[in-house]
Amino acid sequence: MKIFQKLGQMPIGLTVPAFAILLIVFGMPIILLFLSSINAPAFSVTNYYKFFSQPANVRVLFQTIEVSVLATGMCLIVGYPTAYLIVTASKRVRLTLIALVIIPYLTSGLARTYAWIVILGDRGVINNLLLHLGVIHSPLPLIYNRTAVYIGMVHIMLPLMILPLVSAMMGIDRSLMAAARSMGARPLAAFWRVFFPLSLPGVRSGSLLVFVFCLGFYITPAALGGLRDAMLSTFIAAQVTSSFEISKIATSAFILLAIAVAVLSMLGLNLAGAQGRAATSAPRSWVVRLPIFAMRKHYFSEFPNRYRAKLWTTQLYQAGGNSRLSNIVGAVFVLIVMVYLLSPGLIVVIMSFSAGTFLEFPPSGVSLQWYRSFFGDPSWNGAAWTSIQIGIAVAILSTVVGTLAAYGLNRTHPRLRGFLTMTILTPVTIPVIVVGIATYLGLVNLGLIGSKTGIVLAQSLGAIGIVVVIVSATLANLDRTLEQAAKSMRAGPLQTFLRVTLPLIRPGVIGGAVFAFLHSFDEVVITSLVSGYSIRTLPLKMWENIRNQIDPTIAAVASLLMLVPVLWLIVLYLMWWRARPRDHHTLSELAT
Amino acid sequence: MVKNPVLPQIEFRSVTKTYGKITAVRDLSLTVGCGEFLTILGPSGSGKTTTLMLLAGFEAPTAGDILIAGRSVAAVPSYRRDQGIVFQSYALFPHLTVTRNLEFPLEMRGINAAERTTRVRRMLERVHLGDFGGRMPSQLSGGQQQRVALARALIADPPFLLLDEPLGALDRNLREQMQIEMKSLHKEFGTTTVCVTHDQEEALTLSDRIVVMRAGQIEQTDSPEALYDRPATCFVAKFLGEANILENCNFELETDAAQPSGTVAMIRPERICIVAPDAANRGDADRRQSITGTVDDMIYAGPLRKYHVRVGSSVFIVREHVAAGQPIFRPGDGVCLDWLRSDIRFVAA
Numbered sequence: 001m002k003i004f005q006k007l008g009q010m011p012i013g014l015t016v017p018a019f020a021i022l023l024i025v026f027g028m029p030i031i032l033l034f035l036s037s038i039n040a041p042a043f044s045v046t047n048y049y050k051f052f053s054q055p056a057n058v059r060v061l062f063q064t065i066e067v068s069v070l071a072t073g074m075c076l077i078v079g080y081p082t083a084y085l086i087v088t089a090s091k092r093v094r095l096t097l098i099a100l101v102i103i104p105y106l107t108s109g110l111a112r113t114y115a116w117i118v119i120l121g122d123r124g125v126i127n128n129l130l131l132h133l134g135v136i137h138s139p140l141p142l143i144y145n146r147t148a149v150y151i152g153m154v155h156i157m158l159p160l161m162i163l164p165l166v167s168a169m170m171g172i173d174r175s176l177m178a179a180a181r182s183m184g185a186r187p188l189a190a191f192w193r194v195f196f197p198l199s200l201p202g203v204r205s206g207s208l209l210v211f212v213f214c215l216g217f218y219i220t221p222a223a224l225g226g227l228r229d230a231m232l233s234t235f236i237a238a239q240v241t242s243s244f245e246i247s248k249i250a251t252s253a254f255i256l257l258a259i260a261v262a263v264l265s266m267l268g269l270n271l272a273g274a275q276g277r278a279a280t281s282a283p284r285s286w287v288v289r290l291p292i293f294a295m296r297k298h299y300f301s302e303f304p305n306r307y308r309a310k311l312w313t314t315q316l317y318q319a320g321g322n323s324r325l326s327n328i329v330g331a332v333f334v335l336i337v338m339v340y341l342l343s344p345g346l347i348v349v350i351m352s353f354s355a356g357t358f359l360e361f362p363p364s365g366v367s368l369q370w371y372r373s374f375f376g377d378p379s380w381n382g383a384a385w386t387s388i389q390i391g392i393a394v395a396i397l398s399t400v401v402g403t404l405a406a407y408g409l410n411r412t413h414p415r416l417r418g419f420l421t422m423t424i425l426t427p428v429t430i431p432v433i434v435v436g437i438a439t440y441l442g443l444v445n446l447g448l449i450g451s452k453t454g455i456v457l458a459q460s461l462g463a464i465g466i467v468v469v470i471v472s473a474t475l476a477n478l479d480r481t482l483e484q485a486a487k488s489m490r491a492g493p494l495q496t497f498l499r500v501t502l503p504l505i506r507p508g509v510i511g512g513a514v515f516a517f518l519h520s521f522d523e524v525v526i527t528s529l530v531s532g533y534s535i536r537t538l539p540l541k542m543w544e545n546i547r548n549q550i551d552p553t554i555a556a557v558a559s560l561l562m563l564v565p566v567l568w569l570i571v572l573y574l575m576w577w578r579a580r581p582r583d584h585h586t587l588s589e590l591a592t
Numbered sequence: 593m594v595k596n597p598v599l600p601q602i603e604f605r606s607v608t609k610t611y612g613k614i615t616a617v618r619d620l621s622l623t624v625g626c627g628e629f630l631t632i633l634g635p636s637g638s639g640k641t642t643t644l645m646l647l648a649g650f651e652a653p654t655a656g657d658i659l660i661a662g663r664s665v666a667a668v669p670s671y672r673r674d675q676g677i678v679f680q681s682y683a684l685f686p687h688l689t690v691t692r693n694l695e696f697p698l699e700m701r702g703i704n705a706a707e708r709t710t711r712v713r714r715m716l717e718r719v720h721l722g723d724f725g726g727r728m729p730s731q732l733s734g735g736q737q738q739r740v741a742l743a744r745a746l747i748a749d750p751p752f753l754l755l756d757e758p759l760g761a762l763d764r765n766l767r768e769q770m771q772i773e774m775k776s777l778h779k780e781f782g783t784t785t786v787c788v789t790h791d792q793e794e795a796l797t798l799s800d801r802i803v804v805m806r807a808g809q810i811e812q813t814d815s816p817e818a819l820y821d822r823p824a825t826c827f828v829a830k831f832l833g834e835a836n837i838l839e840n841c842n843f844e845l846e847t848d849a850a851q852p853s854g855t856v857a858m859i860r861p862e863r864i865c866i867v868a869p870d871a872a873n874r875g876d877a878d879r880r881q882s883i884t885g886t887v888d889d890m891i892y893a894g895p896l897r898k899y900h901v902r903v904g905s906s907v908f909i910v911r912e913h914v915a916a917g918q919p920i921f922r923p924g925d926g927v928c929l930d931w932l933r934s935d936i937r938f939v940a941a
Contacts, residue, residue: 479681481681482683484670487650487670489676490671
């Protein structure tokens with residue numbers, strides 16, 4: 001009796017809608033998928049045997065691993081020093097640089113991939129420039145090879161590496177470095193013995209994110225690579241569209257999943273050290289993946305009264321000493337990285353205003369013809385309208401369901417919470433192509449392939465995970481005694497939630513909604529599988545266009561797509577900024 | 593101050609609360625009279641906060657029952673109990689102004705806007721924050737936040753008030769000032785108050801009665817004077833102030849009454865006089881006892897001096913108010929300690 005009473009009081013029931021969607025659209029299909037890969041009910045490994053007996057498959061598999069590992073390694077080599085330089089920069093520079101990293105992170109991957117086609121292509125920016133200067137006489141083969149794949153992938157993934165690193169590094173107590181120095185550690189020794197080990201959690205989450213993302217995201221390799229640069233995920237997607245042979249697809253998907261799980265658990269265990277941290281590493285890595293929250297928190301902690309203390313610890317903190325040379329080298333490095341991150345987008349935006357009949361850089365004249373073409377062509381603006389509709393539906397559904405789930409999880413026993421959170425986050429922590437295949441199967445069973453409802457459900461899987469992460473992070477910072485206080489003043493559970501909890505977590509909820517919308521607006525892998533050719537979202541239309549004929553209108557679309565996240569960022573910033581003056585006011589008051 | 597001691601406002605009946613294998617509160621029985629100011633005092637981990645959480649309704653007792661005004665509230669959620677709580681962190685809603693914070697409990701009780709406005713204005717004036725209604729909590733100092741929290745807890749005129757380490761976050765001067773203010777508020781409102789603290793000074797200043805808790809159980813319940821002057825156990829004697837335990841001494845302790853078994857003799861440091869060895873005899877020798885020792889250490893603490901005096905193998909703590917013409921002893925000086933036999937207390941060991 002007591003136990004039932006206790007269960008009744010537990011708000012775990014609030015997670016039911018989230019788990020219902022997860023189970024129907026993703027959970028059950030993935031089990032079916034696994035069963036068909038082992039030929040249930042016969043239970044044999046013939047499918048796996050068949051997969052490995054074909055040299056072509058094995059080659060693609062190794063190539064997938066090779067590309068993912070190398071891309072992750074390159075991201076780390078470029079990203080770690082960048083993050084370090086960002087963190088050690090002065091406050092204003094740091095905030096600017098973080099914003100500059102976040103903008104490409106929020107920008108459509110498709111648009112950024114397209115930018116590289118424009119830059120590296122035979123008639124692209126670089127070749128045109130070199131031809132024009134007379135350095136070369138025929139275009140260099142810059143695109144459709146492995147190098148192009150790496151350039152594009154590292155460009156796409158770099159923010160994913162830098163942001164967790166920055167977040168982890170900003171969490172390192174600066175006085176620790178000062179302490180190490182005071183105990184006689186030279187700058188470099190202090191860095192290796194104190195700073196680097198403490199930044200390892202960031203290295204781990206960044207690397208995991210990038211690696212898993214590489215495994216499942218086939219857009220960039222498919223667009224920039226040659227025929228021999230196919231990834232396993234490209235294979236899987238191609239099989240779905242050409243011959244839907246479920247056991248074969250399931251086998252490939254599970255091999256990919258196995259690699260992801262193996263790496264996740266290996267890195268999780270080895271680097272985390274302490275037991276149990278592995279279980280929380282994935283949610284944490286996703287918390288830092290959305291680092292605007294971390295940034296905001298750190299921003300508040302840097303108020304002026306502590307400025308002097310900060311000043312000298314910052315000096316101690318810089319491991320490489322303060323020589324002019326190292327400062328210049330650092331600045332040049334960061335500059336190059338920023339140019340690498342931002343220039344493709346800028347080039348596309350500039351080209352979108354070109355007046356010629358081809359895309360050219362620099363444009364020979366300024367015109368809005370491609371924007372006119374975008375808004376005038378029903379196939380383009382129709383796709384945009386579909387994307388907006390779907391995005392809004394996804395944002396509403398996943399914000400409501402995700403917020404409820406986050407609230408329920410927050411009030412559940414910690415051990416159960418870790419497990420359930422991990423489960424809800426599965427669709428965003430495993431290769432996206434696997435989620436796509438499972439969702440495809442799930443929606444086939446529901447008869448929702450090629451319907452807007454189907455797409456909304458499919459995209460909500462990931463969006464719910466994102467909302468849960470953001471709202472959970474906000475809830476974790478909420479002082480529980482505030483709710484107790486409300487209850488002590490006769491506010492019931494619902495009133496307490498509406499009057500106290502919700503207003504206090506509102507930034508998280510709105511942030512979650514924005515990110516859910518962006519997730520939906522940018523999703524192409526899953527959507528392309530479940531749209532069934534009957535529904536065209538903007539990313540799908542773009543992807544088709546990139547692969548078939550390059551209509552210069554796409555430059556205008558890409559520019560608009562880059563504008564959307566920037567607009568959202570401004571909205572979010574204004575909203576948080578509005579909440580800031582109060583605190584700010586107090587601080588200045590206390591200081592006087 | 594107890595308006596109606598016959599009618600217990602709050603009653604704990606053999607309440608036990610366990611968390612897994614840990615027993616936080618064991619078989620606790622306690623009554624709080626109407627209008628009484630009761631303090632639960634104890635070191636951390638003694639179960640005092642759990643007791644408060646049980647009373648507030650944030651936790652349910654594992655066994656036993658809690659009655660408020662004669663009705664069992666074990667199954668009543670906190671939001672249906674009529675109470676005011678001042679939290680240790682104040683728990684002021686950061687997204688609401690001071691006025692809106694104060695209005696909250698009134699709104700929840702369905703009081704109309706006009707009435708709310710008058711009551712908030714009156715209450716803010718009462719706690720000397722008349723001009724602060726439009727501020728956000730983060731724009732107030734610690735002491736002001738404390739007063740808003742107190743005002744918010746009292747504004748709906750709840751029959752009882754719970755205070756969780758109410759002054760813990762304030763600095764010393766502010767704490768004394770708030771103690772006086774709380775005492776006068778309690779006098780004025782006459783609200784039954786249960787306060788939880790580990791600060792003995794706070795407990796002694798504010799309470800009608802003090803409950804000393806240890807390891808989940810009540811050690812002693814009494815008025816502040818009685819608790820300090822006649823502690824029942826060695827733990828209480830040591831937790832509330834300082835105590836010299838007279839055990840294994842190298843002298844024969846002279847007492848008026850025979851020492852009950854299972855007890856130890858105890859004397860408070862301020863009950864011992866410290867004098868030069870030659871000035872020992874004070875005339876009423878039949879009512880006093882004198883022993884000699886050596887000063888180990890002298891600690892100067894403003895209005896008083898604290899001596900550590902070695903007598904044989906044990907060390908006596910002696911506290912003496914600084915007065916004109918008093919001799920000052922230095923470490924190594926031989927001294928004579930003497931006390932009234934009637935100041936010896938027997939406490940359970």
